[in-house]
Amino acid sequence: MKGRIIIFTFLTAILGWSATAQKSFRVGYVDMEYILQNVPQYQQASSQLDAKVQEWRKEVEEKKRQIDGMKAQLDNERALLTKELIQEREEEINYQEEQALDYQQKRFGPNGDYMIQKKQLIRPIQDQVFTAVQEISENRNLDMVFDRTANNGMIYADKEYDISDQVLRSINRAANRRQIESPEEREALEEEEGRTVEQDEKIAEEQQEVQEKRNEREALIAERQRQRDSIKIAKQKELEARRARIIEERQRRIDSIRAIRQQKDSINDN
Template sequence: MKGRIFGLTLLTIFSGLSLQAQKTFRIGYVDMEYILQNVPQYQEASSQLDAKVQEWKSEIEEKKREIDEMKSRLNNERALLTRELIEEREEEIAYQEEQALDYQQKRFGPNGDYLIQKKQLVRPIQDQVFTAVREISENRNLDMVFDRTADTGMLYAAEEHDISDQVLRSINRAANRRQVDSRQDRRELETAEERTVEQDNKIAEKAEMNENKQNAREAILAERQRQRDSIKAAKQKELEERRARIIEERQRRMDSIRELRQQKDTIN
């Protein structure tokens, strides 16, 4: 099945690139399973993981034997036990079965320790492979590199064959055409569609530069306004403090005059 998928993938690529006959198209592939089998670090770590797996399996089998013995004892002693004791033993067996199942899922479930450690084991080797594939591909001028043992296949592709931007532009154009109403909008859309990705990138870069300049100007203006507001606030505070001192001084004078009058009236 993997070989068929790999062959169909290559056929699709060759068909899509048939128009580029003037350029030699170079493809390479790697066998990830073969690489992993011949990396000593991976083999050593894999052996350690296999030992853990055997230990986990032994623990699970031991737990199952204990549960089977509990069931056997209950069947043999059932006639001698009260209903309450039978129900208690059955509940204990059900609990132990649930615990055994949870442990099995913890070790070998979709998110279990085995798959997690397997991924952790493979990932460093995969990173080394990807790095080596990129370096070799660039040195040998390879356009694409596949993993023959994987369904997804692609490990490396030269950027010149990346048509993601073109696909995105096509999708956006289709969406924009449905939204166009006036002739003016249609003409503007046609003009935009005639531009290449590089031209669009330059326009986007220019727009970004203009936006950055505008943001910088607005930041400068905001800072100047903040400074003006700060100076204005400081002057306002100084004015209010001066007014408060004047009022306070005036009040003291009035109190002093009132006190002198009271003393004069007392003397008279």
């Protein structure tokens, strides 16, 4: 609440100064969570950190299970132990609990490994965002840029002032520059960087339409192939059934002839 009051007071002062100076005050904002979710390098590193966190949590749970086991064993054996042994066991349990708590704080405390590595993970992206925001602010003559996800009391913001996609675009372009290996790739990148956000959106829409048409053609081809396969399977089953009937009929004739011969042989023997 205090942070919101400070922001509100600050904005009120700024807007008052703007009105007095007869100057339009231009503000933009970014959605840091949205940006992080769409930066591949961050997602890869975040997945690795999540894997470490799972290991740490398992270790914490294992320590807790061991302590619970020690407590349960003491309760079961308490009647058989001397006062000195009970005290010794309790001291050991207390020590193990302190060690487990220290380990949990080391991993997940305010200054623990998770917070340290999380900050190290975000810092390079924040630096890239800051650089991109500076460039975009200069190009669009923005006076201030806020982070919508920060605790600043921003409960509504018009999409018109959201520059998150432009920041992402700038970050991705910087990453592409580092991966360039040929003059052709450099030329293609320069052409891409010369486009506006609106042009990029139009190209993305056209590419989506092309992809949708391609998907429709592939689906139609797959359906036709399915129908052909279905007809082929039906004919194959019909052929196998006919063949089975012929074999069955042939076997009946053979059995019939064999039965007649056996009957004749039986008569001749008599």
